Amino acid sequence: MNADDLFAVLGGILAVILLVFVGTGAIPVVSAAYTFLAIPVHAVVNHYRKAAPYTPRVAIVIPAWNEGAVIGASIDRLMALEYPLESLRLYVVDDASTDDTPDVVRRKAKQYPGNVFHLRREKGGEGKAHTLNHGIRVVLEDDWMQALLVMDADVIYTPNSLRRMTRHLADPAVGAVSAYIREGSKDKNYLTRFIALEYVLSQPAARRAQNVLGAQACLAGGAQLHSRENLLAIGGQIDTSSLAEDTITTFETQLKGRTVVFEPLAVVLAEEPGSIDALWKQRLRWARGNVTVTSRYRNIWFRPSKDHKLGTISFGIVWFSLWLLPIAMVLSSIGLVGLLLLQSDLATVLFRALWITAACTFTFTLALAVQLDGELTRKTWREVLTFPGIISMLVMLTAFFPGLLLEWLPSLFGAQLTETGLFWITLSIYIWISVSMLGAWLARRIEKTRVGRVLSPALIYLVGYGSLLCAITFDSYIKELRHAEAKWDKTEKTGRVTA
Amino acid sequence: MIDHTPPAGDPRHPGDAFLQAEIDENRAGERALVPKTVIAIAFVVLLVVVRELFFA
Numbered sequence: 001m002n003a004d005d006l007f008a009v010l011g012g013i014l015a016v017i018l019l020v021f022v023g024t025g026a027i028p029v030v031s032a033a034y035t036f037l038a039i040p041v042h043a044v045v046n047h048y049r050k051a052a053p054y055t056p057r058v059a060i061v062i063p064a065w066n067e068g069a070v071i072g073a074s075i076d077r078l079m080a081l082e083y084p085l086e087s088l089r090l091y092v093v094d095d096a097s098t099d100d101t102p103d104v105v106r107r108k109a110k111q112y113p114g115n116v117f118h119l120r121r122e123k124g125g126e127g128k129a130h131t132l133n134h135g136i137r138v139v140l141e142d143d144w145m146q147a148l149l150v151m152d153a154d155v156i157y158t159p160n161s162l163r164r165m166t167r168h169l170a171d172p173a174v175g176a177v178s179a180y181i182r183e184g185s186k187d188k189n190y191l192t193r194f195i196a197l198e199y200v201l202s203q204p205a206a207r208r209a210q211n212v213l214g215a216q217a218c219l220a221g222g223a224q225l226h227s228r229e230n231l232l233a234i235g236g237q238i239d240t241s242s243l244a245e246d247t248i249t250t251f252e253t254q255l256k257g258r259t260v261v262f263e264p265l266a267v268v269l270a271e272e273p274g275s276i277d278a279l280w281k282q283r284l285r286w287a288r289g290n291v292t293v294t295s296r297y298r299n300i301w302f303r304p305s306k307d308h309k310l311g312t313i314s315f316g317i318v319w320f321s322l323w324l325l326p327i328a329m330v331l332s333s334i335g336l337v338g339l340l341l342l343q344s345d346l347a348t349v350l351f352r353a354l355w356i357t358a359a360c361t362f363t364f365t366l367a368l369a370v371q372l373d374g375e376l377t378r379k380t381w382r383e384v385l386t387f388p389g390i391i392s393m394l395v396m397l398t399a400f401f402p403g404l405l406l407e408w409l410p411s412l413f414g415a416q417l418t419e420t421g422l423f424w425i426t427l428s429i430y431i432w433i434s435v436s437m438l439g440a441w442l443a444r445r446i447e448k449t450r451v452g453r454v455l456s457p458a459l460i461y462l463v464g465y466g467s468l469l470c471a472i473t474f475d476s477y478i479k480e481l482r483h484a485e486a487k488w489d490k491t492e493k494t495g496r497v498t499a
Numbered sequence: 500m501i502d503h504t505p506p507a508g509d510p511r512h513p514g515d516a517f518l519q520a521e522i523d524e525n526r527a528g529e530r531a532l533v534p535k536t537v538i539a540i541a542f543v544v545l546l547v548v549v550r551e552l553f554f555a
Contacts, residue, residue, distance in 0.1 A: 043529045043533050163518065265528075363543050368538075371535040
């Protein structure tokens with residue numbers, strides 16, 4: 001073999017590797033399309049057939065640390081739920097609060113005797129799971145409780161939400177039920193509107209699909225209803241060893257052979273972070289928790305089982321597509337740039353195939369999502385139109401309508417791109433998906449500066465909310481590799497949520 | 500999200516008949532997911548048609 005042949009073989013091998021890299025970028029896109037195509041199946045495959053009128057005795061456990069501003073109103077609203085009062089008990093676990101939380105809860109305990117109980121932890125700050133377990137231990141001391149509702153202090157349960165959750169527990173095969181956590185801040189800003197839209201995509205949309213596929217990834221922390229039998233089966237407590245206690249509880253429920261049901265019509269309103277920094281801390285906690293989950297359950301992935309659906313190929317692809325999305329984005333960019341530098345015609349073909357698939361998937365998922373919660377998405381129309389990011393949308397346009405931006409638009413001004421100019425623009429387009437994460441990182445860095453107050457929102461609209469979430473996931477990889485301390489950062493709540 | 504469930508007489512104790520009717524109504528409401536999906540797919544088809552007609 002002479003040198004030319006050797007280079008040809010090496011070039012071929014390199015091209016195949018780059019091809020695989022580009023292909024990884026398609027996996028999350030196809031996974032999202034697959035998930036959303038399962039949603040209409042929920043018209044037939046749902047749990048309503050096995051649901052029945054059922055109002056068990058429900059013990060509600062609320063972890064509370066310095067929630068004095070919101071806890072009183074939360075208790076009043078829970079006591080006003082459309083649910084038999086004699087079947088409701090509310091245990092507020094005061095996690096060594098230093099504000100007036102104890103006084104407020106004691107007053108409410110007097111106002112609702114036999115329904116509201118104040119539990120005090122003198123040593124606090126160990127995290128939500130420890131606080132919940134304090135309450136759960138008390139609740140399990142007698143046989144009164146038939147179902148346990150775990151929630152956050154500041155969320156608002158709509159009046160019919162609890163009874164819409166309990167009806168699924170009439171089926172003994174169901175271990176836990178979750179509700180639709182809806183962003184409910186009364187003074188929404190651009191970020192809470194993006195989060196609101198994200199929650200529509202991830203809950204009434206994606207979790208309906210997970211109902212169909214038979215495996216739920218996570219019970220919402222603010223709305224977890226467990227049967228007593230399920231709670232005892234998973235050890236009678238919430239996992240305290242990680243930052244992902246919600247997901248671990250969800251997995252354990254399903255591994256014990258019980259079903260987890262998402263009820264899209266039980267609506268719970270929650271206050272979500274209004275700044276990138278607060279969102280970053282919250283999601284970093286979630287992302288690092290998911291690293292623990294992925295590692296702890298390494299023996300179930302892609303191993304189908306008769307007892308649960310967590311090991312199915314489809315669930316594995318959905319899980320890893322989200323968890324490894326930033327890596328897929330970077331690999332895809334490397335692949336495209338590599339093929340471009342190799343002067344391979346495949347670069348253009350693959351770029352178009354990838355981004356046209358992405359454009360179709362975005363269009364489909366967003367068009368479906370806006371119909372699933374029309375009331376909310378009418379208020380977030382700007383975020384619907386720019387959800388992928390304005391620049392990513394231009395990239396999609398370039399792929400979808402070749403010639404529109406690179407030939408027709410310049411010709412309107414009597415200009416024409418030179419070959420060098422076209423190369424650099426193509427290169428920029430190919431690396432954009434990775435660079436967008438840097439834009440999101442920059443938005444966080446400058447958020448608290450004077451210029452950042454205007455520039456940060458503009459950057460998020462430009463790079464896309466998805467890129468922000470990917471940047472946070474990327475940060476979680478770095479923190480894990482550095483073995484950075486995993487601490488519980490409570491998301492700051494200010495009582496902005498409104499019914 | 501449109502909720503067609505009628506208000507119960509006694510919201511705390513609406514009775515099994517009401518609760519069952521609510522379940523049946525919610526179950527029937529899920530059928531709307533099919534036309535909603537068709538509408539969403541129609542948007543994608545429209546994009547593809549425009550591409551094929553004007554940019555192929």
